[in-house]
Amino acid sequence: MVSLLSGCSGIQSALDPAGSAAQLIADLWWPTLIVATLVTVLVLVLLLVAVTRALRHRSARPLSSRQSRNLVIAGGIILPLSVTIPFALSSFSIGRTIHAPPPEDAMTIEVIGKRWWWEIHYLDESGNRIATTANELHVPVGEPVRLLLKSDNVIHSFWVPNIQGKTDMIPGRENVTSLVADEPGVYRGQCAEYCGTQHALMAFLFVAETPEEFADWLERQEQPAAKPVTDREVWGQEVFADAGCADCHTIRGTRADGEDGPDLTHLAGRRTLAAATVPNRIGHLGGWITDPQHIKPESLMPSTELTPDDLQALLSYLESLE
Ligand code: HEC
Ligand SMILES: [Cu+2]
DSSP: OHHHHGGGSSTTOTTSOOSHHHHHHHHHHHHHHHHHHHHHHHHHHHHHHHHHHHHHOTTOOOOOHHHHHHHIIIIIIIHHHHHHHHHHHHHHHHHHHHTSOOOTTOEEEEEEEOSSSEEEEEEOTTSOEEEEEESEEEEETTSOEEEEEEESSSOEEEOOTTTOOOEEEOBTOOEEEEEOOOSOEEEEEEOOSOOSTTGGGOEEEEEEEOHHHHHHHHHHHHSOOOOOOSHHHHHHHHHHHHTTHHHHOBOTTSSOBOOSSOOOTTGGGOSEETTTTEEOOHHHHHHHHHOHHHHSTTOSSOOOOOOHHHHHHHHHHHHTOO
């Protein structure tokens, strides 16, 4: 029982809504569950009654053809329709409400499904990218946000269960959806369309914060990377260039401009690594760089062999990228 109920709360649960769309979905889901349970119980009881009666009165007179016709009309047509039609109508109307276009002046965030992580761009009013990050989507509480959902490989599906329903990310298409977070908090989003080996480890954090906190965060994301200060950080930056990291990763404000992997400009400010697979702590970071294939087999980042000193310097540099 406890394990059954544990699905009703938490940071990745459609039954613990923190946004108006998720609230509407939950409000439809509970009555559906209750009515479906009642119908199942009713059908089983009727079946039991029929079987026991048949066993007891083997010679009982069958129903007249009129009686059995009425039974079929009432129990086989009217009853099921009167249960399913209200649900179909409210599902249709909730679907329209939660997928209604956001207000014209809503902020736009572009999210691109990658193998197997999320590239995130914040756009200004004219659609220019002003900040880029990965695997951590921040939004201001109470403000509707427009999401442009894309994929450059296979079909993924964008889903933050506590906030909104799913929307597919389809190659060659741009799906638009919107959401509002009503309560501050950190929720977990998960790819909801099987997309290959690491589909299960294609997650992200959804951070709903006050408009002031969000404005500070976005302003930091717009800045180029912090310059290395200590000798070790300067050394680490050289390791980053020499070890080939810059071929795949961008650090804005430096010569690193690779595009195959996540933007690392403000890596140290993120809570997790590799699409919410491990916490962003120095030990995990060292483990990830040395052997990403162990943590996320077939991920598109190769393992890199570094001397312990080079690795330590690289870690100091990456940790300075607040
Ligand atoms: C061939 C391209 C490639 C190279 C070379 C590469 N990476 Fe990556 N890197 C990726 C990809 C792709 C991901 C995303 C993996 C995932 O989450 O599935 C990634 C993820 C990461 C992450 C996690 C970022 C986040 O926000 O989750 C870090 C940190 C990182 N790489 C650092 C490095 C460093 C340091 C080097 C050099 C030693 C390096 N990478 C070399 C492609 C590359
Ligand atoms: Cu996916």
